[in-house]
Amino acid sequence: MKAVMLVKAFNESTKELGEVACMEVPKPEIVNEDEVLIKVAYASVCGSDPHLLEGYFDLPIPSPCGHELSGTIEALGPKANRKGLKVGDKVTGNFYRTCGSCDYCLGGESQFCEHAEGLGAAQAEYIVWHEDQVYKLPEGVSLLDAALTEPFNIAVRAVELADFRLGAHVAVSGGGGIGLMMTQLLKRSGAGRVTVLEPMEGKRKRALEMGADYVLNPLDPDIEEQVQKITGNKGFDAVIESSGNGPAARKTLDFAARGAHLVFMSMYRRDYEMSMNLLEYTYRKELRIQGMYLAQESFPRAVNMLPQMNFKPVVEKIYALDECKQAYADQKSGKYAKLVFDCTK
Numbered sequence: 001m002k003a004v005m006l007v008k009a010f011n012e013s014t015k016e017l018g019e020v021a022c023m024e025v026p027k028p029e030i031v032n033e034d035e036v037l038i039k040v041a042y043a044s045v046c047g048s049d050p051h052l053l054e055g056y057f058d059l060p061i062p063s064p065c066g067h068e069l070s071g072t073i074e075a076l077g078p079k080a081n082r083k084g085l086k087v088g089d090k091v092t093g094n095f096y097r098t099c100g101s102c103d104y105c106l107g108g109e110s111q112f113c114e115h116a117e118g119l120g121a122a123q124a125e126y127i128v129w130h131e132d133q134v135y136k137l138p139e140g141v142s143l144l145d146a147a148l149t150e151p152f153n154i155a156v157r158a159v160e161l162a163d164f165r166l167g168a169h170v171a172v173s174g175g176g177g178i179g180l181m182m183t184q185l186l187k188r189s190g191a192g193r194v195t196v197l198e199p200m201e202g203k204r205k206r207a208l209e210m211g212a213d214y215v216l217n218p219l220d221p222d223i224e225e226q227v228q229k230i231t232g233n234k235g236f237d238a239v240i241e242s243s244g245n246g247p248a249a250r251k252t253l254d255f256a257a258r259g260a261h262l263v264f265m266s267m268y269r270r271d272y273e274m275s276m277n278l279l280e281y282t283y284r285k286e287l288r289i290q291g292m293y294l295a296q297e298s299f300p301r302a303v304n305m306l307p308q309m310n311f312k313p314v315v316e317k318i319y320a321l322d323e324c325k326q327a328y329a330d331q332k333s334g335k336y337a338k339l340v341f342d343c344t345k
Protein backbone atom coordinates (compact mmCIF):
# COMPACT_ATOMS: atom_id res chain seq x y z
CA MET A 1 0.00 0.00 0.00
CA LYS A 2 1.00 3.64 -0.31
CA ALA A 3 2.10 5.61 2.77
CA VAL A 4 3.65 9.02 3.43
CA MET A 5 7.00 8.46 5.16
CA LEU A 6 9.66 10.71 6.64
CA VAL A 7 12.62 9.59 4.51
CA LYS A 8 15.29 12.12 5.40
CA ALA A 9 16.08 13.55 8.84
CA PHE A 10 16.68 17.21 9.72
CA ASN A 11 20.38 17.99 9.66
CA GLU A 12 21.26 19.76 12.92
CA SER A 13 24.58 21.19 11.68
CA THR A 14 23.56 22.43 8.21
CA LYS A 15 19.90 23.15 9.24
CA GLU A 16 18.82 21.38 6.08
CA LEU A 17 15.20 20.25 6.36
CA GLY A 18 14.08 16.63 6.34
CA GLU A 19 11.95 15.17 3.55
CA VAL A 20 8.79 13.14 3.14
CA ALA A 21 8.01 10.76 0.28
CA CYS A 22 5.17 8.49 -0.73
CA MET A 23 6.47 4.91 -0.46
CA GLU A 24 5.14 1.43 -1.13
CA VAL A 25 5.06 -0.37 2.25
CA PRO A 26 3.46 -3.63 3.49
CA LYS A 27 -0.24 -3.32 4.39
CA PRO A 28 -0.51 -3.46 8.23
CA GLU A 29 -2.13 -6.52 9.79
CA ILE A 30 -4.02 -7.15 13.00
CA VAL A 31 -1.47 -8.65 15.44
CA ASN A 32 -3.12 -8.19 18.85
CA GLU A 33 -6.65 -9.45 19.43
CA ASP A 34 -8.03 -6.01 20.37
CA GLU A 35 -6.92 -4.29 17.17
CA VAL A 36 -8.93 -2.80 14.31
CA LEU A 37 -7.90 -2.54 10.64
CA ILE A 38 -9.13 0.71 9.11
CA LYS A 39 -9.21 1.56 5.40
CA VAL A 40 -8.31 5.24 5.59
CA ALA A 41 -10.57 7.65 3.68
CA TYR A 42 -9.02 11.04 4.50
CA ALA A 43 -5.98 12.01 6.55
CA SER A 44 -5.30 15.67 7.21
CA VAL A 45 -1.98 17.45 7.54
CA CYS A 46 -1.42 18.70 11.09
CA GLY A 47 -0.02 22.13 11.85
CA SER A 48 2.72 20.23 13.65
CA ASP A 49 3.53 17.91 10.72
CA PRO A 50 6.10 20.25 9.15
CA HIS A 51 7.94 20.05 12.50
CA LEU A 52 8.70 16.46 11.45
CA LEU A 53 10.96 18.00 8.81
CA GLU A 54 12.55 20.26 11.43
CA GLY A 55 13.65 17.42 13.70
CA TYR A 56 11.30 18.24 16.62
CA PHE A 57 10.33 14.62 17.24
CA ASP A 58 13.63 12.76 16.79
CA LEU A 59 12.14 9.97 14.71
CA PRO A 60 14.00 7.06 13.11
CA ILE A 61 14.26 7.05 9.30
CA PRO A 62 12.02 6.02 7.65
CA SER A 63 9.01 6.82 9.88
CA PRO A 64 5.33 6.89 8.96
CA CYS A 65 3.52 10.25 9.05
CA GLY A 66 0.12 11.63 9.98
CA HIS A 67 -2.21 11.24 12.93
CA GLU A 68 -5.56 12.76 11.85
CA LEU A 69 -7.92 10.47 9.92
CA SER A 70 -11.29 9.08 9.05
CA GLY A 71 -12.05 5.74 7.44
CA THR A 72 -14.03 2.53 7.35
CA ILE A 73 -13.45 -0.60 9.44
CA GLU A 74 -12.21 -3.45 7.27
CA ALA A 75 -11.50 -6.08 9.96
CA LEU A 76 -11.63 -6.50 13.74
CA GLY A 77 -9.59 -8.68 16.09
CA PRO A 78 -11.63 -11.21 18.14
CA LYS A 79 -11.35 -9.10 21.32
CA ALA A 80 -12.10 -5.71 19.69
CA ASN A 81 -15.68 -6.07 20.90
CA ARG A 82 -16.15 -3.67 23.81
CA LYS A 83 -17.51 -0.73 21.80
CA GLY A 84 -19.82 -2.57 19.41
CA LEU A 85 -17.70 -1.68 16.38
CA LYS A 86 -18.49 -3.57 13.18
CA VAL A 87 -16.93 -4.12 9.77
CA GLY A 88 -18.11 -1.28 7.50
CA ASP A 89 -18.50 1.27 10.33
CA LYS A 90 -17.33 4.78 9.48
CA VAL A 91 -14.84 5.84 12.14
CA THR A 92 -12.27 8.34 13.31
CA GLY A 93 -9.60 7.81 15.94
CA ASN A 94 -7.14 9.13 18.45
CA PHE A 95 -3.46 8.46 17.67
CA TYR A 96 -2.45 9.00 21.29
CA ARG A 97 -2.95 5.89 23.40
CA THR A 98 -2.60 6.17 27.15
CA CYS A 99 -2.07 3.40 29.71
CA GLY A 100 -5.04 4.15 31.97
CA SER A 101 -3.14 3.10 35.09
CA CYS A 102 -0.31 5.58 35.82
CA ASP A 103 -0.79 8.38 38.40
CA TYR A 104 -1.56 10.93 35.67
CA CYS A 105 -4.14 8.72 33.94
CA LEU A 106 -5.84 7.92 37.24
CA GLY A 107 -5.76 11.60 38.21
CA GLY A 108 -7.63 12.72 35.09
CA GLU A 109 -4.56 14.18 33.37
CA SER A 110 -3.89 11.41 30.89
CA GLN A 111 -2.25 13.84 28.45
CA PHE A 112 0.81 13.37 30.71
CA CYS A 113 0.57 9.56 30.71
CA GLU A 114 3.94 8.05 31.53
CA HIS A 115 3.47 5.08 29.20
CA ALA A 116 1.65 6.69 26.28
CA GLU A 117 2.17 5.49 22.73
CA GLY A 118 1.63 7.99 19.93
CA LEU A 119 1.44 5.98 16.77
CA GLY A 120 0.97 8.09 13.64
CA ALA A 121 0.94 6.41 10.22
CA ALA A 122 -2.46 7.88 9.27
CA GLN A 123 -1.35 9.24 5.89
CA ALA A 124 -1.59 5.81 4.29
CA GLU A 125 -4.16 3.53 2.67
CA TYR A 126 -4.60 1.42 5.82
CA ILE A 127 -3.84 1.65 9.53
CA VAL A 128 -4.20 -0.70 12.51
CA TRP A 129 -5.22 0.87 15.82
CA HIS A 130 -6.32 -0.57 19.16
CA GLU A 131 -10.08 -0.61 19.68
CA ASP A 132 -9.87 2.01 22.44
CA GLN A 133 -8.44 4.51 19.93
CA VAL A 134 -11.29 4.06 17.43
CA TYR A 135 -14.61 5.96 17.54
CA LYS A 136 -17.69 5.30 15.41
CA LEU A 137 -18.97 8.46 13.70
CA PRO A 138 -22.37 9.83 14.66
CA GLU A 139 -25.07 9.64 11.97
CA GLY A 140 -24.74 12.18 9.15
CA VAL A 141 -21.08 13.20 9.70
CA SER A 142 -19.06 13.19 6.46
CA LEU A 143 -15.76 11.34 6.26
CA LEU A 144 -14.10 14.59 5.18
CA ASP A 145 -15.25 16.50 8.28
CA ALA A 146 -14.45 13.48 10.46
CA ALA A 147 -10.80 13.52 9.34
CA LEU A 148 -10.50 16.75 11.35
CA THR A 149 -11.72 15.23 14.63
CA GLU A 150 -8.27 15.04 16.25
CA PRO A 151 -7.42 18.76 15.77
CA PHE A 152 -11.05 19.64 16.57
CA ASN A 153 -10.60 17.80 19.85
CA ILE A 154 -7.69 20.14 20.62
CA ALA A 155 -10.07 23.05 19.99
CA VAL A 156 -12.64 21.50 22.35
CA ARG A 157 -10.19 21.33 25.23
CA ALA A 158 -8.83 24.83 24.56
CA VAL A 159 -12.35 26.28 24.67
CA GLU A 160 -13.00 24.45 27.94
CA LEU A 161 -9.77 25.77 29.46
CA ALA A 162 -10.67 29.33 28.39
CA ASP A 163 -13.48 29.07 30.97
CA PHE A 164 -15.28 32.28 29.96
CA ARG A 165 -18.70 33.46 31.07
CA LEU A 166 -21.70 33.36 28.73
CA GLY A 167 -21.72 36.41 26.48
CA ALA A 168 -18.03 37.18 26.99
CA HIS A 169 -15.68 38.80 24.46
CA VAL A 170 -13.43 35.97 23.31
CA ALA A 171 -10.53 36.26 20.88
CA VAL A 172 -8.82 33.57 18.84
CA SER A 173 -5.23 34.41 17.94
CA GLY A 174 -4.40 32.66 14.64
CA GLY A 175 -6.83 31.58 11.92
CA GLY A 176 -5.27 28.21 11.08
CA GLY A 177 -7.30 25.00 11.02
CA ILE A 178 -7.70 24.73 14.79
CA GLY A 179 -8.31 28.48 15.21
CA LEU A 180 -11.11 28.35 12.63
CA MET A 181 -12.77 25.27 14.10
CA MET A 182 -12.51 26.91 17.51
CA THR A 183 -14.23 30.03 16.16
CA GLN A 184 -17.31 28.02 15.18
CA LEU A 185 -17.19 26.07 18.44
CA LEU A 186 -17.02 29.30 20.50
CA LYS A 187 -20.14 30.58 18.77
CA ARG A 188 -21.91 27.35 19.74
CA SER A 189 -20.55 27.50 23.30
CA GLY A 190 -21.95 30.78 24.54
CA ALA A 191 -19.25 33.31 23.65
CA GLY A 192 -20.96 36.68 23.09
CA ARG A 193 -18.56 38.12 20.52
CA VAL A 194 -15.77 36.21 18.83
CA THR A 195 -12.82 38.06 17.30
CA VAL A 196 -10.18 36.35 15.18
CA LEU A 197 -6.71 37.92 15.00
CA GLU A 198 -5.01 36.80 11.81
CA PRO A 199 -2.53 38.55 9.49
CA MET A 200 -3.50 36.65 6.31
CA GLU A 201 -6.51 37.99 4.46
CA GLY A 202 -7.63 34.61 3.10
CA LYS A 203 -7.80 33.14 6.58
CA ARG A 204 -9.66 36.21 7.91
CA LYS A 205 -12.30 35.60 5.22
CA ARG A 206 -12.62 31.97 6.29
CA ALA A 207 -12.95 33.07 9.91
CA LEU A 208 -16.01 35.12 8.96
CA GLU A 209 -17.45 32.05 7.19
CA MET A 210 -16.91 30.12 10.41
CA GLY A 211 -18.95 32.67 12.34
CA ALA A 212 -16.44 35.22 13.67
CA ASP A 213 -18.09 38.53 14.61
CA TYR A 214 -14.88 40.48 13.97
CA VAL A 215 -11.63 39.75 12.17
CA LEU A 216 -8.58 41.90 12.81
CA ASN A 217 -5.07 42.02 11.40
CA PRO A 218 -2.79 41.91 14.48
CA LEU A 219 -0.03 43.60 12.44
CA ASP A 220 -2.09 46.80 11.93
CA PRO A 221 -0.31 49.67 13.70
CA ASP A 222 -3.52 50.71 15.49
CA ILE A 223 -4.49 47.17 16.50
CA GLU A 224 -4.74 48.00 20.20
CA GLU A 225 -7.26 50.80 19.52
CA GLN A 226 -9.27 48.43 17.33
CA VAL A 227 -9.41 45.89 20.16
CA GLN A 228 -10.47 48.58 22.65
CA LYS A 229 -13.22 49.77 20.29
CA ILE A 230 -14.68 46.26 19.87
CA THR A 231 -14.56 45.45 23.58
CA GLY A 232 -15.79 48.76 25.00
CA ASN A 233 -12.34 49.87 26.22
CA LYS A 234 -11.83 46.72 28.19
CA GLY A 235 -9.92 44.11 26.18
CA PHE A 236 -10.91 40.48 25.66
CA ASP A 237 -12.26 38.45 28.57
CA ALA A 238 -10.55 35.36 27.17
CA VAL A 239 -7.95 34.78 24.47
CA ILE A 240 -7.05 31.43 22.95
CA GLU A 241 -3.64 31.56 21.29
CA SER A 242 -3.51 29.13 18.39
CA SER A 243 -1.09 30.83 15.98
CA GLY A 244 1.98 29.06 17.30
CA ASN A 245 3.88 32.30 16.71
CA GLY A 246 5.85 33.46 19.77
CA PRO A 247 5.60 37.24 19.23
CA ALA A 248 1.87 36.91 18.38
CA ALA A 249 1.38 35.01 21.63
CA ARG A 250 3.23 37.72 23.57
CA LYS A 251 1.03 40.40 22.00
CA THR A 252 -2.16 38.77 23.32
CA LEU A 253 -1.21 39.89 26.86
CA ASP A 254 -1.88 43.47 25.71
CA PHE A 255 -5.24 42.61 24.12
CA ALA A 256 -6.51 40.92 27.29
CA ALA A 257 -8.84 42.55 29.81
CA ARG A 258 -7.90 42.64 33.48
CA GLY A 259 -8.51 39.24 34.99
CA ALA A 260 -8.63 37.64 31.54
CA HIS A 261 -7.96 33.98 30.86
CA LEU A 262 -5.36 33.19 28.23
CA VAL A 263 -4.89 29.71 26.82
CA PHE A 264 -1.60 29.11 25.01
CA MET A 265 -2.40 25.90 23.17
CA SER A 266 0.18 25.81 20.36
CA MET A 267 3.45 24.04 19.88
CA TYR A 268 5.87 26.98 19.86
CA ARG A 269 9.33 27.15 18.38
CA ARG A 270 11.86 25.62 20.74
CA ASP A 271 14.05 28.75 20.77
CA TYR A 272 11.35 31.37 21.55
CA GLU A 273 11.34 32.80 25.07
CA MET A 274 8.67 35.23 26.23
CA SER A 275 9.43 38.07 28.57
CA MET A 276 6.70 39.91 30.45
CA ASN A 277 6.58 42.55 33.10
CA LEU A 278 5.22 40.78 36.17
CA LEU A 279 4.04 43.97 37.91
CA GLU A 280 1.95 44.87 34.87
CA TYR A 281 0.58 41.50 33.78
CA THR A 282 0.33 39.32 36.87
CA TYR A 283 -0.16 41.98 39.57
CA ARG A 284 -2.09 44.85 37.98
CA LYS A 285 -3.85 42.81 35.30
CA GLU A 286 -4.22 39.50 37.18
CA LEU A 287 -3.86 37.56 33.94
CA ARG A 288 -4.31 33.83 34.10
CA ILE A 289 -2.11 32.15 31.53
CA GLN A 290 -2.91 28.50 30.97
CA GLY A 291 -0.65 26.25 28.93
CA MET A 292 -1.86 23.24 27.05
CA TYR A 293 -0.12 20.12 25.78
CA LEU A 294 -2.53 17.54 24.34
CA ALA A 295 -6.21 16.79 24.75
CA GLN A 296 -7.12 13.26 25.71
CA GLU A 297 -10.23 13.04 27.82
CA SER A 298 -12.29 15.35 25.61
CA PHE A 299 -12.03 13.05 22.56
CA PRO A 300 -15.39 11.24 22.97
CA ARG A 301 -17.09 14.61 23.53
CA ALA A 302 -15.42 16.04 20.41
CA VAL A 303 -16.90 13.12 18.43
CA ASN A 304 -20.32 13.87 19.95
CA MET A 305 -20.08 17.50 18.81
CA LEU A 306 -19.33 16.64 15.17
CA PRO A 307 -22.95 16.68 13.93
CA GLN A 308 -23.23 20.32 15.06
CA MET A 309 -20.11 21.39 13.19
CA ASN A 310 -19.39 22.29 9.58
CA PHE A 311 -15.71 22.25 8.64
CA LYS A 312 -16.20 22.92 4.92
CA PRO A 313 -14.63 26.40 4.97
CA VAL A 314 -11.57 24.98 6.76
CA VAL A 315 -10.47 22.43 4.15
CA GLU A 316 -8.58 24.27 1.43
CA LYS A 317 -6.98 21.55 -0.70
CA ILE A 318 -7.18 17.79 -1.11
CA TYR A 319 -4.12 15.84 -2.31
CA ALA A 320 -3.36 12.29 -3.43
CA LEU A 321 -0.82 10.51 -1.20
CA ASP A 322 1.91 10.78 -3.84
CA GLU A 323 1.51 14.59 -3.80
CA CYS A 324 2.85 14.62 -0.23
CA LYS A 325 5.94 16.79 -0.89
CA GLN A 326 3.67 19.53 -2.25
CA ALA A 327 1.19 19.12 0.62
CA TYR A 328 3.92 19.50 3.26
CA ALA A 329 5.44 22.49 1.44
CA ASP A 330 1.99 24.12 1.26
CA GLN A 331 1.41 23.48 4.97
CA LYS A 332 4.78 24.98 5.81
CA SER A 333 3.94 28.12 3.79
CA GLY A 334 1.36 29.02 6.46
CA LYS A 335 -1.07 30.21 3.78
CA TYR A 336 -3.65 27.47 4.18
CA ALA A 337 -6.04 26.53 6.98
CA LYS A 338 -6.30 22.76 6.55
CA LEU A 339 -4.88 20.42 3.92
CA VAL A 340 -6.14 16.89 3.53
CA PHE A 341 -5.02 13.68 1.78
CA ASP A 342 -7.58 11.55 -0.03
CA CYS A 343 -5.99 8.23 0.93
CA THR A 344 -7.96 6.26 -1.62
CA LYS A 345 -5.94 7.97 -4.37
Ligand SMILES: [Zn+2]
Pocket residue numbers: 046047048067068150151
Ligand atom coordinates in the same frame (compact mmCIF):
# COMPACT_ATOMS: atom_id res chain seq x y z
ZN1 LIG B 1 -2.73 17.11 14.82
Ligand SMILES: [Zn+2]
Pocket residue numbers: 098099100101102103104105106110112113114115116
Ligand atom coordinates in the same frame (compact mmCIF):
# COMPACT_ATOMS: atom_id res chain seq x y z
ZN1 LIG C 1 -0.94 6.52 31.91
